[in-house]
Amino acid sequence: FFGFxxxxxxxxxxxxRFFLECAWEALEDSxxxxxxxxxxxxxxxxxxSDSTYLQENIMKNAEAAQSLDELQKRIATHYSMLSTQLxxxxxLKGKSLNVNTACSTGLIxxxxxxxDLLAYKSDIALAGACSMVVPQHKAYEAQLGGILSQEGxxxxxxxxxxxxxxxxxxGVVVLKRLQDAIDAGDRIYAVIKGRGVNxxxxxxxxxxxxxxxxxxxxxxxxxxxxxxxxEEIGFLEAHGTATALGDMIEFNAISAVYREQTTKKQFCALxxxxxxxxxxx
Numbered sequence: 001f002f003g004f005x006x007x008x009x010x011x012x013x014x015x016x017r018f019f020l021e022c023a024w025e026a027l028e029d030s031x032x033x034x035x036x037x038x039x040x041x042x043x044x045x046x047x048x049s050d051s052t053y054l055q056e057n058i059m060k061n062a063e064a065a066q067s068l069d070e071l072q073k074r075i076a077t078h079y080s081m082l083s084t085q086l087x088x089x090x091x092l093k094g095k096s097l098n099v100n101t102a103c104s105t106g107l108i109x110x111x112x113x114x115x116d117l118l119a120y121k122s123d124i125a126l127a128g129a130c131s132m133v134v135p136q137h138k139a140y141e142a143q144l145g146g147i148l149s150q151e152g153x154x155x156x157x158x159x160x161x162x163x164x165x166x167x168x169x170x171g172v173v174v175l176k177r178l179q180d181a182i183d184a185g186d187r188i189y190a191v192i193k194g195r196g197v198n199x200x201x202x203x204x205x206x207x208x209x210x211x212x213x214x215x216x217x218x219x220x221x222x223x224x225x226x227x228x229x230x231e232e233i234g235f236l237e238a239h240g241t242a243t244a245l246g247d248m249i250e251f252n253a254i255s256a257v258y259r260e261q262t263t264k265k266q267f268c269a270l271x272x273x274x275x276x277x278x279x280x281x
Contacts, residue, residue, distance in 0.1 A: 043094030043122035047105035128172030131281035156240025167278030194226030215253035240272020
């Protein structure tokens, strides 16, 4: 379907393969046919996890490890090839950019796509991220005070929260400037009104920890850009680390920003999809 030969299909990381399938599905759902939109510039912003398929499958197969050269293996498995693979297979001529910011990759690809669209460098942008590990099922040993749940459940913002569990996931969206989508009669699932992106620097207890000040600045920037007030927000999808430290920092940061603008309470539901699917890296 995508023009792979048998050897390419055998060695390509499932992350790349599923990303192609989901990107095609997203384009189909948005009524975008790349071969029939030559007047539209379609860009790709994508990210994926390190390839465990390379380590656990290809490199453990003596014949494959010896017969394939390094370039073949890299094209088939490395995250730096993900967006270009999609652009090549679907003949997309816009910007093709790989993004990797660890756990925030899935959001940052959308931020990069928004910037590109608002700068009129592309007309349509595909933004997505995936994380699929091999083997699919494996045990882990939870350490006291670590990020992994000792009970094997992810419970964000719960008094029973004791850590997260990792899982596999993929998501791809098609983005357009709002007026373009309206003019085309598109089915619009959501409108991105504002974004906030920053970094904590070293204002935190450790590299993997968040900080209240950094999160406050990020939330404040997104709300200011969107021109919305806290009481207009009825539901907030949060990071939801499901650790005592991470959840408390995030909750305090959100509350502090809200209290800068309102004294109203108990009007916004708070949750994280991690409770349903785990942490998808």
